[in-house]
Amino acid sequence: MTDEKPDDLTQPDDGTFFEQSDRRLFLKQSLAVAGLTLSPLSFLKTAEPDADEAPFGNAEKVSFNLSINGKKHRLSTDPRTTLLDLLREQLGLTGTKKGCDFGQCGACTVHVDGQRVLACLSFAVMQNGRKITTIEGLAKGDRLHPMQEAFIKHDGFQCGYCTPGQLMSAVSCVREGRANSEADIQEYMSGNLCRCGAYPNIVKAILDVKTGGQNA
Amino acid sequence: MANAHLRPAEPEPSLNRVDGRLKVTGAATYSAEYPFDNLAHAVLITSTIAKGRIANINAKPAEAAPGVLAVISHKNTPGVPAYPPVKQPAERAPIGTAFRVFYDELIYFSGQPVAMVVAQTLEQAQHAASLVEIDYQTETHQTDFVANRSTAAIAVNVQRNKTSPFQDYDRGDPDALPSAEVKLEATYTIPTQHHQPLEPHAIIAVWEADDKLTVYDKNQGVKSAQGNLAQAFKLPREQVKVNAQFIGGAFGSGIRVWPHTVAAVLAAKQVKRPVKLVLGRELMFTSVGYRPFTVQKIAMGATKTGILTAITHEGTGQTSAYEEHLERTILATRAMYACLNVSTRYRLLNLDVNTPTWMRGPGDATGMFALESALDELAFALQLDPLELRLRNHADADPERNLPWSAKSLKECYRIGAEEFGWKNRKPEPRSMQADGLLVGYGMASSLYGFHRHPSKAKAVMQADGSVVIQSATMDIGPGTGTAMTQIAARILGVSPKKIRFDLGDSSLPDAPGQNGSATIPSVGSAVHDACKALKNKLLILGASMPGSILSSAWPDEIVIKNGRIYPNAESRSSVLYTDILKYHKLPQVEMTEESKSGPERDQYSMYSFGCHFVEVHVSPVTGEVRVKRVVTCADVGKIINYKTARSQSIGGVVGGIGMALMEESVMDHRYGRYVTSDFASYHIPVHADIPQIEVFFVDQPDVHVNPIGAKGLGEIAIVGVAAAVANAVFHATGKRVRELPITVDKLV
Ligand code: FES
Numbered sequence: 001m002t003d004e005k006p007d008d009l010t011q012p013d014d015g016t017f018f019e020q021s022d023r024r025l026f027l028k029q030s031l032a033v034a035g036l037t038l039s040p041l042s043f044l045k046t047a048e049p050d051a052d053e054a055p056f057g058n059a060e061k062v063s064f065n066l067s068i069n070g071k072k073h074r075l076s077t078d079p080r081t082t083l084l085d086l087l088r089e090q091l092g093l094t095g096t097k098k099g100c101d102f103g104q105c106g107a108c109t110v111h112v113d114g115q116r117v118l119a120c121l122s123f124a125v126m127q128n129g130r131k132i133t134t135i136e137g138l139a140k141g142d143r144l145h146p147m148q149e150a151f152i153k154h155d156g157f158q159c160g161y162c163t164p165g166q167l168m169s170a171v172s173c174v175r176e177g178r179a180n181s182e183a184d185i186q187e188y189m190s191g192n193l194c195r196c197g198a199y200p201n202i203v204k205a206i207l208d209v210k211t212g213g214q215n216a
Numbered sequence: 217m218a219n220a221h222l223r224p225a226e227p228e229p230s231l232n233r234v235d236g237r238l239k240v241t242g243a244a245t246y247s248a249e250y251p252f253d254n255l256a257h258a259v260l261i262t263s264t265i266a267k268g269r270i271a272n273i274n275a276k277p278a279e280a281a282p283g284v285l286a287v288i289s290h291k292n293t294p295g296v297p298a299y300p301p302v303k304q305p306a307e308r309a310p311i312g313t314a315f316r317v318f319y320d321e322l323i324y325f326s327g328q329p330v331a332m333v334v335a336q337t338l339e340q341a342q343h344a345a346s347l348v349e350i351d352y353q354t355e356t357h358q359t360d361f362v363a364n365r366s367t368a369a370i371a372v373n374v375q376r377n378k379t380s381p382f383q384d385y386d387r388g389d390p391d392a393l394p395s396a397e398v399k400l401e402a403t404y405t406i407p408t409q410h411h412q413p414l415e416p417h418a419i420i421a422v423w424e425a426d427d428k429l430t431v432y433d434k435n436q437g438v439k440s441a442q443g444n445l446a447q448a449f450k451l452p453r454e455q456v457k458v459n460a461q462f463i464g465g466a467f468g469s470g471i472r473v474w475p476h477t478v479a480a481v482l483a484a485k486q487v488k489r490p491v492k493l494v495l496g497r498e499l500m501f502t503s504v505g506y507r508p509f510t511v512q513k514i515a516m517g518a519t520k521t522g523i524l525t526a527i528t529h530e531g532t533g534q535t536s537a538y539e540e541h542l543e544r545t546i547l548a549t550r551a552m553y554a555c556l557n558v559s560t561r562y563r564l565l566n567l568d569v570n571t572p573t574w575m576r577g578p579g580d581a582t583g584m585f586a587l588e589s590a591l592d593e594l595a596f597a598l599q600l601d602p603l604e605l606r607l608r609n610h611a612d613a614d615p616e617r618n619l620p621w622s623a624k625s626l627k628e629c630y631r632i633g634a635e636e637f638g639w640k641n642r643k644p645e646p647r648s649m650q651a652d653g654l655l656v657g658y659g660m661a662s663s664l665y666g667f668h669r670h671p672s673k674a675k676a677v678m679q680a681d682g683s684v685v686i687q688s689a690t691m692d693i694g695p696g697t698g699t700a701m702t703q704i705a706a707r708i709l710g711v712s713p714k715k716i717r718f719d720l721g722d723s724s725l726p727d728a729p730g731q732n733g734s735a736t737i738p739s740v741g742s743a744v745h746d747a748c749k750a751l752k753n754k755l756l757i758l759g760a761s762m763p764g765s766i767l768s769s770a771w772p773d774e775i776v777i778k779n780g781r782i783y784p785n786a787e788s789r790s791s792v793l794y795t796d797i798l799k800y801h802k803l804p805q806v807e808m809t810e811e812s813k814s815g816p817e818r819d820q821y822s823m824y825s826f827g828c829h830f831v832e833v834h835v836s837p838v839t840g841e842v843r844v845k846r847v848v849t850c851a852d853v854g855k856i857i858n859y860k861t862a863r864s865q866s867i868g869g870v871v872g873g874i875g876m877a878l879m880e881e882s883v884m885d886h887r888y889g890r891y892v893t894s895d896f897a898s899y900h901i902p903v904h905a906d907i908p909q910i911e912v913f914f915v916d917q918p919d920v921h922v923n924p925i926g927a928k929g930l931g932e933i934a935i936v937g938v939a940a941a942v943a944n945a946v947f948h949a950t951g952k953r954v955r956e957l958p959i960t961v962d963k964l965v
């Protein structure tokens with residue numbers, strides 16, 4: 001059994017983010033995780049991080065940096081943890097939903113460096129150094145994002161479970177310039193399932209934001 | 217708007233959802249999202265065979281894996297106190313036995329929970345679950361409905377119960393069908409379809425003490441879940457608390473307490489920590505029921521002028537090998553049209569599958585697909601407009617119970633729907649309408665759903681600061697219960713909705729039924745109405761008793777209350793505040809709890825919601841691809857409480873019906889008795905691009921006989937009939953009658 005308390009990180013969190021040079025290292029770690037012959041010790045040796053290279057750790061815990069909703073985090077997690085489970089299970093950011101865990105429903109949509117991304121399809125450590133925005137970070141304090149306002153006005157949901165994903169996608173859809181017509185919106189929102197069938201209202205909400213000329 | 221006169225105007229601007237802000241900011245907390253120190257994570261392991269027994273379980277490698285706290289199976293379960301002692305050797309449970317989790321080595325269906333790994337983290341539990349080795353002894357299974365259909369029989373439960381509505385039913389003259397001027401016979405098939413709410417079923421189970429259990433569970437009825445768990449674990453009811461404030465959709469999948477819920481409670485007992493279990497999407501296909509595979513044969517007789525003279529409707533549905541799931545499949549046919557001679561038969565087929573359950577419009581969505589398709593076929597045979605055929609056979613009273621309807625504005629629904637849709641532009645011949653090189657089809661169907669009102673309680677509390685709290689152990693799986701209840705309370709009390717809080721989804725609140733059968737507004741809405749009325753009256757009496765009160769000489773029915781200010785009459789400029797009354801009497805709060813239920817009117821009237829749907833489809837003559845272009849739906853559900861949420865509920869029903877008609881099908885590989893469609897990539901539900909704008913209309917006339925608020929249920933009739941309307945439109949577009957859902961391209965080219 002492992003101790004699940006956060007590791008006592010020796011490296012001080014100076015708030016600077018590592019460059020996005022983590023791909024190679026991540027692959028190395030994946031090998032170890034996959035149960036190949038490396039023992040944790042030899043692995044650690046192989047993976048000795050350069051001062052400016054991260055994440056680092058072992059098969060059980062990997063340390064890395066994330067900015068989430070404008071707040072910098074120094075994190076240490078199981079390398080198998082998806083970005084979605086990191087948010088929901090470890091950081092208490094449960095606004096991002098798990099609908100399928102297979103990239104098929106869009107409920108877990110977040111913004112990574114401003115782009116919409118399915119958080120269930122990405123290991124947390126792969127996002128080292130990136131800026132994540134979740135539904136909890138969409139409003140500016142008490143002031144809702146225009147898209148949130150529009151969803152309320154047009155009743156763009158029923159149960160609300162797909163809603164955070166729809167909203168994050170909707171904001172991206174407008175930013176990407178894909179919200180110019182009803183048909184466009186329908187096409188570029190089709191990765192976000194809604195079993196309650198709120199689609200027509202969601203489309204209206206997005207059109208409203210788009211034509212209201214508000215900054216989505 | 218040119219057509220504005222056609223439909224009743226929305227009486228007042230709708231209240232936005234009271235929990236809208238929570239939902240759009242991610243702050244609404246669903247079952248799996250409650251934080252606990254020391255929370256352990258569970259992963260279920262399910263059977264890979266459909267019938268047989270577990271020969272051996274080797275849990276050692278999993279138990280040795282990092283972070284693992286326990287591997288639980290029938291071999292080491294702490295046991296459910298209410299289960300009878302296990303027999304040696306194990307015996308198959310007789311029909312009618314609810315599934316018992318981790319009970320013995322017997323396997324009843326593929327996907328049956330056989331073991332559970334509990335670990336410190338989800339990743340550890342998932343990994344360890346892959347290490348549990350299970351050997352099975354297989355027996356021959358039967359999962360194929362079509363191959364086994366001849367063994368279907370009257371349900372054992374129905375045989376025992378002479379008053380069951382599922383008994384063979386005959387009214388009128390049995391010779392009416394053979395001697396009819398025009399005859400029609402057809403068989404309709406609905407495949408197994410799954411609810412698949414977007415939120416997977418989930419539970420956090422917490423044993424607060426050896427005899428005190430709290431669960432955060434996804435279900436549609438906290439009170440019934442509380443009762444079930446109390447019974448299973450032999451605890452007094454009040455020692456079990458069930459919370460379910462936010463439910464991410466359910467559509468029927470949460471009506472029962474399922475085995476996985478009990479499994480998580482067992483696990484929490486075993487590891488003495490809070491345990492969270494979230495079903496993976498794949499397990500959502502075998503753990504929480506489904507709309508059963510159903511085959512229906514309909515025969516109809518009519519005069520040449522289109523008067524129905526006979527209908528026979530035989531339905532056969534599937535169920536598991538251990539339980540009988542009955543649904544209304546054939547029942548609508550007895551009440552829908554004025555036909556003197558009607559026979560119905562209902563049979564069940566036991567297969568080695570998990571038990572089905574009610575799914576939106578249970579039975580009626582299935583039955584009305586057949587009936588309303590058959591009616592369309594008859595209209596074509598008679599060369600009569602499908603809407604005209606329905607009007608000619610409109611039932612002015614309930615032909616089954618020989619009672620007047622409590623209210624019925626179906627003709628008004630037809631009128632509004634047809635006008636708004638432009639039904640008059642339909643050319644009668646199939647394949648006669650085209651647009652942009654596509655075949656255009658217009659189809660319509662009727663809808664009905666029985667009225668359900670269950671005893672419900674609500675508590676209404678006026679606080680010293682003038683704010684109001686209303687409480688009832690009702691649920692919101694999506695329709696917006698809290699919003700509608702807030703609106704009812706605001707109207708009666710004359711208090712701004714902003715000052716009202718509605719609490720639900722907690723088993724310690726006043727009794728209310730679960731959210732199913734379109735019963736919430738009719739039942740709980742009435743209780744909230746009664747409780748608020750009682751509270752208002754109490755406050756008025758307290759107000760009138762204040763010395764020199766302007767209320768002491770007021771006529772109760774002249775009193776006007778606005779924003780918490782009570783005016784003796786509409787002209788009066790002076791008023792009394794609710795807050796003044798509490799202050800004068802030095803009361804921190806005033807509260808009233810009321811119970812509301814049906815009375816003798818149930819025996820005097822037949823009560824149903826009614827509606828109709830009009831659908832336009834475009835079909836590619838080359839590929840057979842069907843696109844729904846336009847839907848107009850109109851419902852008569854009595855008084856509409858909140859137009860905005862009601863409209864959304866209707867839209868949701870239509871979307872569900874489009875899925876049912878065009879894409880949803882759970883396909884099983886009968887060699888293994890296992891679904892091959894077990895994710896959203898293979899089980900298709902409608903996406904944005906499949907759904908056009910949908911126009912919703914309501915007759916919005918209170919039904920004065922059903923309850924004090926005049927409101928009937930909407931959730932089910934929103935979907936009932938939609939699949940038929942789509943199929944009828946496809947026939948009109950293509951000339952091809954598809955009697956087997958879903959209507960996929962292979963059936964059209
Ligand atoms: S949870 Fe990520 S796409 Fe469904």
Ligand code: FES
Nearest residue numbers: 158162194195196
């Ligand atoms: S609002 Fe329920 S799934 Fe979209």
